[in-house]
Amino acid sequence: xxxxxxxxxxxxxxxxxxxxxxxxxxxxxxxxxxxxxxxxxxxxxxxxxxxxxxxxxxxxxxxxxxxxxxxxxxxxxxxxxxxxxxxxxxxxxxxxxxxxxxxxxxxxxxxxxxxxxxxxxxxxxxxxxxxxxxxxxxxxxxxxxxxxxxxxxxxxxxxxxxxxxxxxxxxxxxxxxxxxxxxxxxxxxxxxxxxxxxxxxxxxxxxxxxxxxxxxxxxxxxxxxxxxxxxxxxxxxxxxxxxxxxxxxxxxxxxxxxxxxxxxxx
Amino acid sequence: xxxxxxxxxxxxxxxxxxxxxxxxxxxxxxxxxxxxxxxxxxxxxxxxxxxxxxxxxxxxxxxxxxxxxxxxxxxxxxxxxxxxxxxxxxxxxxxxxxxxxxxxxxxxxxxxxxxxxxxxxxxxxxxxxxxxxxxxxxxxxxxxxxxxxxxxxxxxxxxxxxxxxxxxxxxxxxxxxxxxxxxxxxxxxxxxxxxxxxxxxxxxxxxxxxxxxxxxxxxxxxxxxxxxxxxxxxxxxxxxxxxxxxxxxxxxxxxxxxxxxxxxxxxxxxxxxxxxxxxxxxxxxxxxxxxxxxxxxxxxxxxxxxxxxxxxxxxxxxxxxxxxxxxxxxxxxxxxxxxxxxxxxxxxxxxxxxxxxxxxxxxxxxxxxxxxxxxxxxxxxxxxxxxxxxxxxxxx
Numbered sequence: 001x002x003x004x005x006x007x008x009x010x011x012x013x014x015x016x017x018x019x020x021x022x023x024x025x026x027x028x029x030x031x032x033x034x035x036x037x038x039x040x041x042x043x044x045x046x047x048x049x050x051x052x053x054x055x056x057x058x059x060x061x062x063x064x065x066x067x068x069x070x071x072x073x074x075x076x077x078x079x080x081x082x083x084x085x086x087x088x089x090x091x092x093x094x095x096x097x098x099x100x101x102x103x104x105x106x107x108x109x110x111x112x113x114x115x116x117x118x119x120x121x122x123x124x125x126x127x128x129x130x131x132x133x134x135x136x137x138x139x140x141x142x143x144x145x146x147x148x149x150x151x152x153x154x155x156x157x158x159x160x161x162x163x164x165x166x167x168x169x170x171x172x173x174x175x176x177x178x179x180x181x182x183x184x185x186x187x188x189x190x191x192x193x194x195x196x197x198x199x200x201x202x203x204x205x206x207x208x209x210x211x212x213x214x215x216x217x218x219x220x221x222x223x224x225x226x227x228x229x230x231x232x233x234x235x236x237x238x239x240x241x242x243x244x245x246x247x248x249x250x251x252x253x254x255x256x257x258x259x260x261x262x263x264x265x266x
Numbered sequence: 267x268x269x270x271x272x273x274x275x276x277x278x279x280x281x282x283x284x285x286x287x288x289x290x291x292x293x294x295x296x297x298x299x300x301x302x303x304x305x306x307x308x309x310x311x312x313x314x315x316x317x318x319x320x321x322x323x324x325x326x327x328x329x330x331x332x333x334x335x336x337x338x339x340x341x342x343x344x345x346x347x348x349x350x351x352x353x354x355x356x357x358x359x360x361x362x363x364x365x366x367x368x369x370x371x372x373x374x375x376x377x378x379x380x381x382x383x384x385x386x387x388x389x390x391x392x393x394x395x396x397x398x399x400x401x402x403x404x405x406x407x408x409x410x411x412x413x414x415x416x417x418x419x420x421x422x423x424x425x426x427x428x429x430x431x432x433x434x435x436x437x438x439x440x441x442x443x444x445x446x447x448x449x450x451x452x453x454x455x456x457x458x459x460x461x462x463x464x465x466x467x468x469x470x471x472x473x474x475x476x477x478x479x480x481x482x483x484x485x486x487x488x489x490x491x492x493x494x495x496x497x498x499x500x501x502x503x504x505x506x507x508x509x510x511x512x513x514x515x516x517x518x519x520x521x522x523x524x525x526x527x528x529x530x531x532x533x534x535x536x537x538x539x540x541x542x543x544x545x546x547x548x549x550x551x552x553x554x555x556x557x558x559x560x561x562x563x564x565x566x567x568x569x570x571x572x573x574x575x576x577x578x579x580x581x582x583x584x585x586x587x588x589x590x591x592x593x594x595x596x597x598x599x600x601x602x603x604x605x606x607x608x609x610x611x612x613x614x615x616x617x618x619x620x621x622x623x624x625x626x627x628x629x630x631x632x633x634x635x636x637x638x639x640x641x642x643x644x645x646x647x648x649x650x651x652x653x654x655x656x657x658x659x660x661x662x
Contacts, residue, residue: 055559056434056545058441059283065428077557102281103544107558129281129544133271154285156448161287179285180446 003095003123004148004171007046008206008227018172018228019044019263020208021256022099023235024051024067026076028243030084036239036252041094043253044260049126049230050085052078052100059101059128061183063233066240078104078113082120089121097124097150097171105138114141124148124171132168139168150174153199155191162202172206175199175226177213183233185212188221196225216262223263231259272462275584277577280461282441282547289448294463296368301470306367313359314474317392318349320356322475324482324638329608330621334628341491342641343479345503346613352643353475353503354385358454360471362389365452372447373397375454376440378405378433378499379569379616380412381643382456387421389454397421400440402432405568411647430562433499433572437546457500458576461547465576472506479638480510487636495519496640497619498537498590499569501576503642508588509578518588520579521619523565525595534563536575537583537590550577566595566651567615569643597622599655602645614643615651 011018021040025033037048053068053076060068078100085096098117105113105127117125125147130138132151142149148171153162156179165173175196178189192209199207209222210230219229238255242248272278272294280290300306314320322344331340345353358375365373373395377383383399390397399416403425406413416423429435437460444453458465458472476494483491494511496504498520508518525533533539540551545560553561553573563573582588593601598615601622606612613621620639628637645652 055429056438058438058546059445061442072559079557103552103554103560104558106544106549107541107554107556128283129547131280131282131284131287134279134281152284154283156285156288158288161284165284176283176285179448181442 002146002148002171003093004047004097007095008172011046017223017226017263018046018206018208019260020047020049020228020230021045021235022049022051022230022232023239024053024064024071025081025084026053026071026074027067027236027239028070029074030076030080032248034084034087035249037088037094038092039249039253040256041092043256044264045094045256046228047095047097049097049099049232050081052081052098052104054101054104057101059181061181061233063236063240064182067236078108082116085120085122095123096121097126098122099126099128102127102130110137111141114138114145114147118145118147122147124150126150126152126174128152132164135168152176155179155189155195159198162199166203166205169205172208172228173199173203174230175207175209176211177209178211180211182211184214186215188218192222193225200225219262229263272466274578274581277550277580278462278465278548280547281544281549282461283445285445286448290461290463292368297364297463297467300364300367306363310360310363313363314356318355318359319347320474321478321482322347324479324486326486327609330605333608334625336629336633338628339636340624341483341486341636341638342611343475343507343638345475345640345642346611346644350381350385350388351646352381352385352614353472353506354382354456355388356474356506357456357468357471357502358382358385358389361452361454362386362393362395365395366393368452370452371450373452373454374400374440374443375456376400376433376436377456378436378571379567380405380409380416380647381569383421383423384412384415384419386454386456387416387419390421391419398424400424400426400436400443402426402430402436404431405433405436408651409568409647410650432568434560434574441546457502458505458578459500459546459548459574465548465578468502469505469509469578472502473509475503475506475640476508476510479507483636483638490514490516491636491638493517493519493635493637495521495620495624495637497521497570497616497642498575498579499534499572499616500574501579503640505576505578507640512587518582519623520588520590521623522590522592523567523570523598523619524592525564525566527594528592532564533592534565534570534572535592536573537579538592542580545574548577550580551575551583566598566655567619569614569616570619591623593619593622593626597626599652601625602648602652611641612645613641614645615648617642
């Protein structure tokens with residue numbers, strides 16, 4: 001079974017929610033990313049998303065943009081990230097999702113990419129600029145290799161769209177909490193619960209909420225309706241503050257522990 | 267020519283984050299309704315006529331033609347004489363009028379050379395919208411006049427400091443704004459790029475160039491021309507000129523910016539040297555490295571300095587309907603000066619690339635031919651660049 005599915009089944013059986021993390025692969029280097037993923041696994045993250053840096057990240061706010069640029073400056077490429085996943089897989093069984101814009105995948109070749117990613121140990125793909133209508137080939141190849149296709153839903157998604165995304169998506173549904181780019185926000189959009197309720201009424205697939213999620217109160221109230229939360233910019237912020245500092249791992253783990261407590265302890 | 271999903275052959279499509287999908291569907295439907303609505307079409311026609319000064323003249327450039335020999339006759343489609351000094355107004359009037367019809371409250375745009383920014387600010391001012399224009403920091407420096415004009419027109423110019431600080435990053439930033447404010451904001455894209463329905467919608471609004479040209483050349487010469495020549499950045503003035511001639515035998519020449527040379531890595535020859543990729547919402551040729559990271563383009567002309575191109579051009583390239591060539595910074599500057607001196611017309615640096623190609627190749631290719639060059643804009647905005655280029659040359 002796909003590791004993501006297995007994980008969500010396990011969480012559900014234990015009446016728990018998913019703690020999903022995001023960092024950009026190769027920020028500031030692939031060896032740092034390797035260690036951070038292993039730390040996240042040890043400190044209780046349920047699923048890890050690795051960002052593939054892209055020169056033109058239109059769905060990202062300033063923090064993840066800067067992170068992508070640091071990674072590209074360090075000459076991170078998609079083949080190198082797949083190698084990293086191979087290395088991580090020797091030491092960890094945590095579900096790994098690649099979050100990438102479409103062009104690096106297209107340049108790699110969709111068919112080859114799906115096979116190589118699955119063989120390296122990737123479990124799922126999130127391609128934010130690839131809506132289901134344009135994803136036919138990627139879905140087809142992903143299915144052959146048991147890779148989950150995680151599609152996004154947004155506050156602007158209509159009922160018709162929700163149904164379509166449900167039908168094409170696998171792994172979990174990534175609900176974008178707000179109309180906007182990635183980055184921490186102070187509050188939760190007022191229509192979030194209503195939309196989550198609508199989505200949950202249309203599917204039995206797990207729904208995780210991301211974009212703008214970082215505060216304890218936000219997370220607690222989101223998890224009343226959702227099956228998981230995705231934390232990205234807050235973690236990337238720790239990396240940014242501790243570039244070339246030994247304290248990085250300590251600070252990073254502190255943050256992971258904090259989120260773990262909010263999500264998993266009642 | 268587009269199928270249901272907004273493809274031109276294999277190019278185009280709609281590669282955007284989910285949050286924008288409903289907005290693009292709404293736009294697509296609103297545009298479909300508007301173009302069938304006689305009232306909307308009439309209102310736009312009147313604005314193009316009384317406000318933008320259309321039809322623009324088709325001018326026979328006698329002295330320029332004489333320098334080419336071979337009895338070549340060159341006509342210039344004078345988009346430089348349209349209001350705001352470039353063809354960009356054709357599109358912005360159409361789109362801002364559509365924004366009004368859709369009940370949107372705010373207009374945003376990206377701009378490279380500033381011509382599209384000025385044209386958007388103009389249409390927004392006239393139709394009563396607040397307007398914000400994203401512009402790369404580097405372009406703000408090299409197109410100071412247009413920045414000042416946008417401000418005079420009541421628009422806010424937002425400096426973009428990410429990435430290459432040029433047009434590509436201005437589009438990224440405008441898309442981020444749109445993702446955030448999608449419910450109230452209309453994003454006026456300035457070229458035949460972006461996700462469906464933008465490439466075909468902008469093409470339709472710019473097709474007024476080709477439709478007028480067809481009428482005017484038949485009136486002047488009693489026949490269609492042999493060649494249409496236009497510069498290509500994103501490709502809106504060229505598609506606007508070419509498209510109404512699609513089903514004729516007239517040859518299309520698209521001229522890209524070769525910057526410091528096609529082998530210099532400092533160029534914007536997307537169709538000539540690029541690969542197929544996905545940038546800014548559509549599949550088309552792009553300048554990228556082998557890992558799919560977008561390269562930074564270079565051209566002396568800010569309006570051509572873009573590592574992507576409209577999907578319909580990619581389709582024309584692959585089906586060989588158009589031929590795509592390139593001209594260096596130096597050749598464009600020489601053509602700029604030549605036209606100024608012998609025709610009394612100071613062209614923008616962008617169409618100077620098209621003029622340069624005619625100047626360079628006319629004697630080889632054409633005898634007794636009629637060539638139409640789209641003079642997409644006037645050169646006032648470029649005089650500082652030309653002055654700087656000349657003084658740099660003296661230093662070397």
